Amino acid sequence: MDQQTATFEFLCRMGDNTLVLGHRVSEWCGKAPVLEEDIALANVALDLIGQTQMWLGLAAEVEGAGRTADDLAMLRDVWDFRSALLVEQPNGDFGQTLMRQYLFDQWHVAVLTALMESADPRVADIAAKSVKEARYHVERSADLVIRLGDGTEESHGRMQAALDKLWPFFGELFDDDPVDAAMAEAGIAPLPSGLRADVDQEVAAVMAQATLVIPADRFAHRGGKTGIRHSEHLGHMLTQMQWLQRAYPGATW
């Protein structure tokens, strides 16, 4: 794999993660448990969509095929998406949404922090802008996971169920593959596997405070970041997200 292809793949992974998660979070609009959470969810979604514009914008530039960030977001089909399986999981209840957010945020801060040292200054620049938002996101999501985990019997049960359900999707974020190897060799991005020990420590500390038990099984579903096998959920999301661009090709909005 040449470096241009690998870099494009890597940038799509970063941008598709924020796009798909940002979209999922935006599905909560007007339906949160309290008004403050309506505001927080919209804010997180907005940050993630803003980051998507930067990542996919750079991906399009690297690709050099005349596509734009919007073309990548709105005109690729499922198999061309490079988002991790975790972020395309449906919202479920508020607990499941929060748990998905927390697991993503803890990984996201780690990867963005490492990317600030990227040999590609464009990547380092996006990471530096994004990490400020991601740090706020993890502060909020960790705090809520703790409060809901150690809240009532019902909330504890819901948060444990959310962790059990989402845990098998966490491992994919730390998988290494030839794209990652090429990025690491060029000094553009760290090997994902190298981030795991520190992230695990943070997750263990938060779950302990939340009185939640991390499943012992480290089994991980794979296929999102490589695009080889997404879940069935992603296609439905795209039918909605891409509908206008698909129904009225060539229009500007």
Next chain:
Amino acid sequence: MYAQMVKSEATQDDPAKLAAFQARIDAGEKVEPKDWMPEGYRKTLIRQIGQHAHSEIVGQLPEGNWITRAPTLERKAILLAKVQDEAGHGLYLYGAAETLGVSRDEMTEMLLDGRMKYSSIFNYPTLTWADMGAVGWLVDGAAIMNQVPLQRTSFGPYARAMVRICKEESFHQRQGFDIMMKMAGGTPAQRRMAQNALDRFWFPALMMFGPSDKDSVHSAQSMAWKIKMNTNDELRQKFVDQTVPQAEYLGLTVPDDTLAWNEAKGGYDFAEPDWAEFFDVLKGNGPCNVDRLEARNKAWDDGAWVRDALMAHAEKHANREVAAE
């Protein structure tokens, strides 16, 4: 305006106190939460501010309907920012109403069981992307007409909330108009969508000001208290006069055959909306009343476990701190 048909309360306070209160208002002084105020003034304001707050909250739904279908990343981001602003407006307004002695939870319950209202406009569906333009252009445009003068309203917390809200609302209106410009100057299908949105939202936007209030004693009391700054008809006229040239600029047709410039009054003559429809919508028979209230009730009910858990956690934490001392 997001408050319609707000009944003002008759007041039975001591005439001397009432006169002194009126003198303060006439002198342009702001009334603050700890100041003495007539019961009628307090109750009318709770109703009006509450209705405005509820409108911001319910108003998230017709726009949320399009966030997941926004056509570009930028449009999605702008819409998210707008909806976030609206939830924020709800928060300031509930805060302003709380200073009058009613809690946000109490007001929420009154919204959910139908005792309190929100603006009729949010009971209309958003059917195409052009509706996101029309809502910003016409609905936010109509809201601003009333909210700008309310920055000078007599109740301090309400006036101050309105200053912040107006800044954001005028940004929303410009965004809406920007969508309309893109659509009106776009493909034939986009132009059709833009015209269709104007056709559906024109009269409901005119209804936002409420029926003619020239004979209403309630309205007179609210105006004397500077809770209401202009009559409904004045504001509606101003809105039409401002909006018609914008529609012309867009190359769109206002769906009113009687619309004509009246040189003598220096404004447009225009058709009244169908007031029977307006009263139907207020009674709960608008196209989306049932869906909107169901959505809000579901959000509230589904979120009960979260609110309970946050309270339980806070209590546990407080108890642990006490035990540790």
